Amino acid sequence: xxxxxxxxxxxxxxxxxxxxxxxxxxxxAATVLAERRVLALIQGRLGPxxxxxxxxxxxxxxxxKTMMKEDLVPDQSTRFVFLLAPMIAVVTAIxxxxxxxxxxxxxxxxxxxxxxxxxxxxxxxxxxxxGVTSVGVYGIxxxxxxxxxxxxxxxxxxxSAQMISYELALGxxxxxxxxxxxxxxxxxxxxxxxxxxxxxxxIIYQPLGFILYLIAAIAETNRVPFDLPEAxxxxxxxxxxxxxxxxxxxxxxxxxxxxITVSMxxxxxxxxGWNVPFAESLFGRGTFLFALISVLGFFxxxxxxxxxxxxxxxxxxxxxxDQLMDFGWKFLMPAAILNIILTATFVFFTTP
Amino acid sequence: xxxxxxxxxxxxxxxxxxxxxxxxxPLYSAISLIGVFIALASLYxxxxxxxxxxxxxxxxxxxxxxxxxxxxxxxxxxxxxxxxKRLKFLVPLAIGMAAILIAETAFILYSVQTSENxxxxxxxxxxxTHSIGEGLFTGYLLPFEVTSVLLxxxxxxxxxxxxxxxxxxxxxxxxxxxxxxxMDIVNPRAVGDLTAVETETTxxxxxxxxxxFQSDRDQEE
Numbered sequence: 033x034x035x036x037x038x039x040x041x042x043x044x045x046x047x048x049x050x051x052x053x054x055x056x057x058x059x060x061a062a063t064v065l066a067e068r069r070v071l072a073l074i075q076g077r078l079g080p081x082x083x084x085x086x087x088x089x090x091x092x093x094x095x096x097k098t099m100m101k102e103d104l105v106p107d108q109s110t111r112f113v114f115l116l117a118p119m120i121a122v123v124t125a126i127x128x129x130x131x132x133x134x135x136x137x138x139x140x141x142x143x144x145x146x147x148x149x150x151x152x153x154x155x156x157x158x159x160x161x162x163g164v165t166s167v168g169v170y171g172i173x174x175x176x177x178x179x180x181x182x183x184x185x186x187x188x189x190x191x192s193a194q195m196i197s198y199e200l201a202l203g204x205x206x207x208x209x210x211x212x213x214x215x216x217x218x219x220x221x222x223x224x225x226x227x228x229x230x231x232x233x234x235i236i237y238q239p240l241g242f243i244l245y246l247i248a249a250i251a252e253t254n255r256v257p258f259d260l261p262e263a264x265x266x267x268x269x270x271x272x273x274x275x276x277x278x279x280x281x282x283x284x285x286x287x288x289x290x291x292i293t294v295s296m297x298x299x300x301x302x303x304x305g306w307n308v309p310f311a312e313s314l315f316g317r318g319t320f321l322f323a324l325i326s327v328l329g330f331f332x333x334x335x336x337x338x339x340x341x342x343x344x345x346x347x348x349x350x351x352x353x354d355q356l357m358d359f360g361w362k363f364l365m366p367a368a369i370l371n372i373i374l375t376a377t378f379v380f381f382t383t384p
Numbered sequence: 385x386x387x388x389x390x391x392x393x394x395x396x397x398x399x400x401x402x403x404x405x406x407x408x409x410p411l412y413s414a415i416s417l418i419g420v421f422i423a424l425a426s427l428y429x430x431x432x433x434x435x436x437x438x439x440x441x442x443x444x445x446x447x448x449x450x451x452x453x454x455x456x457x458x459x460x461x462x463x464x465x466x467x468x469k470r471l472k473f474l475v476p477l478a479i480g481m482a483a484i485l486i487a488e489t490a491f492i493l494y495s496v497q498t499s500e501n502x503x504x505x506x507x508x509x510x511x512x513t514h515s516i517g518e519g520l521f522t523g524y525l526l527p528f529e530v531t532s533v534l535l536x537x538x539x540x541x542x543x544x545x546x547x548x549x550x551x552x553x554x555x556x557x558x559x560x561x562x563x564x565x566x567m568d569i570v571n572p573r574a575v576g577d578l579t580a581v582e583t584e585t586t587x588x589x590x591x592x593x594x595x596x597f598q599s600d601r602d603q604e605e
Contacts, residue, residue, distance in 0.1 A: 038385060113411065156513060159438035166446025170418070173450065177411070177457045189454065196450055216513055 048151045052129055059334075060288045061091035067342045074346035101277040106180050113178040118275065118282035121171025125289040128164045131157040132296045133219045135306045135327040139318050149306075149323070150219055157218040158210065161297060162203055165252065169195045171286065176271035188271035190353055191254060191261035197360040198251035198258075204368035205248060208241035208375040209234055209301050222305030230312055233304035237378075240371045242302045244364055249294040251360065253287060256345040260353050295337035299330065306330040389430050397423035410461045414453050421445040433511030 065080070065087060072079030081087040105111060135149035154160070169192050176188015212234065213221045225233050235242055251258040261271065272283045299305060308329035315322040351359065400419035407413045421444050428437035509515055520528055 110411075113415070116415075154434060156434040156438045159435070159442065163438050163441035163446060166442050166450075167418075167422075169446065169450055170453070173453055173457070174415075185457065189457065192450065192454070196447065199446075 044147075045151060049130065052134075052151060053126065056126065056129060056289060056292060059292055060285060061095075063288050063291065063338055064091045064094070066338065067345070070339065070342045071346045074343070095281065098277060098281050103277040103279070104274065106178075106274055108178075108180045110178040110180065113174050114274075115279075117171050117175035117178060118279045118286070119171075120174065121168060121286040122282045122289070124164050124168035124171065125286040125293065128161050128293040129289075129296065131160060131218050132293075132300055133222050133305060134330055135323045137318075138320065138323040148219060149327070153217065153219050155215070155217045158206060158216045158221075161218075161293075162199070162206075165202070166196075166199060168286075168290070169199075171283075172271050175275070175283070179271070179274035181274055184271050184273050187261045187273070191271055194254070194258065194261065194353075194356060194360070195252055197357060198248045198364070201244060201360060201364035201368050202248040202252060204365065205241050205244040205371060206301065207368075208238045208371050211372070211375045211379050212237050218300055222300050222307065225304045226307045226312070230304070230307040230309045233302065233307070235302045238302065238371070238375065240367070241375070242298070244368050244371060245302070246298060248360075248364060248368075249298065250341070250344065251356070253290040253294055255287075255291065255341060257348040257350045258356055260350055260356060291338065291341055292334065295334045295341070298337055299333040303333055386430055390427070393423045393426040393430070397427070410456050411453065414449060414456060417452075418445050418449050421449070428511075431511070435513045435516055436511060 068090070069079035069081075069087065079087065080090045083089045083093050105114060108114075130151040131153075133148060133150040133153075137146060137148045139146045172195070173188050173192040176184045176186075176191070179185070179188075209221065210216060213224050215221060221234075254262055272280060275283060306326035306329060308325050311322055311325050311329070315325065397420050400416045400423060404413045404416035404420065407416065421440060425437040425440045425445070428434075428440065
């Protein structure tokens, strides 16, 4: 299999994208159901458990119900932007998954073909993720404006202001990881965390960076405790008030896919990605079992982060908007800069 | 392959640029400009400068244009008015100057292609992150630091221009009777100071607040 032939390469990339897309969609459906069940159990009740065994088919039932709803478009001249906004939101959300390595390099013996389990591997992968997150702000700002509704506009602008403020803290908290690993390529960052029998994760070197990244990421995805712009008691439903049926589903999906991509980034940068402790010494490097255990380990870590998201939603009250902006600019950004200074000092004195 | 990619992305950039200039709704112009930036970033990738492409998207399309869109949305800028009569001479003038520009560009391209000097065909690593970082922090350190001071000046200038210069807004209503004001209303620099400032009449309170009460009373009579 000639990997360098552009047509074969493109075909294989399209197959890989399809597999990853289907996986992420299933994971989104599972997250929707898990959120409702886990929130219910935190609140002392059972969640939806009637549809299918234990409620497993509930997200699909929700999908069918929402598809049947009436599709409203406000009667203004901004129809194009109204239709464009959820598309931008969901496309930028799902564009970010192509740089995350799902597993190590595997070799298929009878085809004699070696390839890394990542869709696209290039050397500015981390900046690509930040760029895609920056463009995702447009989906929300344009949605709020094109609904022709003062409350949606306020919700959209507040949400955009929150997102661009916390993007700064997000980017700065990732610089610590870049300083330690010396590369922007996410595949190399995960490869470098495979020392000490697969336990040399970056969380050991960057605990403060991880906490800052997690807080900034929760604010980026507009989740509780940072979800004032879309809280139901505040601005009706924020920027997606006027959206119904499929367009609302696109926003909903975009939020959950954002959660998943943020969890993937936290896992790959701080918690070792696909590195499972002692997997290499038990199974050997190039075998199929090692790759399987690594991919399963990756998904277990993502599920742990998603559980953390849902847990926070069930436990914490939400910030007021001025508290939110104060926290982002006056605490997170200086703390991230402090993290950079400490990490730079550490790297300077320990490299020969 | 590179030619096909160049045609696609350059065509996208030119199409979005024409859309930006010819749209009447300013928000559509801003969205077209974002399309131009993303097309330019793709062109940078084909020129082996991935760092510049990513930074173009993050900074230009992701931060600067967000602020431009905020301004358009908050100011509720409407469609631009049709061109006035006395400026109609600009259209043939623009076409003439565009023709001159195209002629000059064609001449430059022709003379470059027929010259004997050949550019080295190898891919250098000038555009990689490593090289840019090295150059930025060793050879170009002074422009780097001076640019950050320049941005700081811009921020401070914008903040000082947009600051409220009066102590209180002129539409504050003062209720008749003895007024008890907190110190941080009278003097906004004493933030959080809640000691009471007592005034006997509304005139005195209005004077302390800096509100012009006389014109209201004249209107009532």
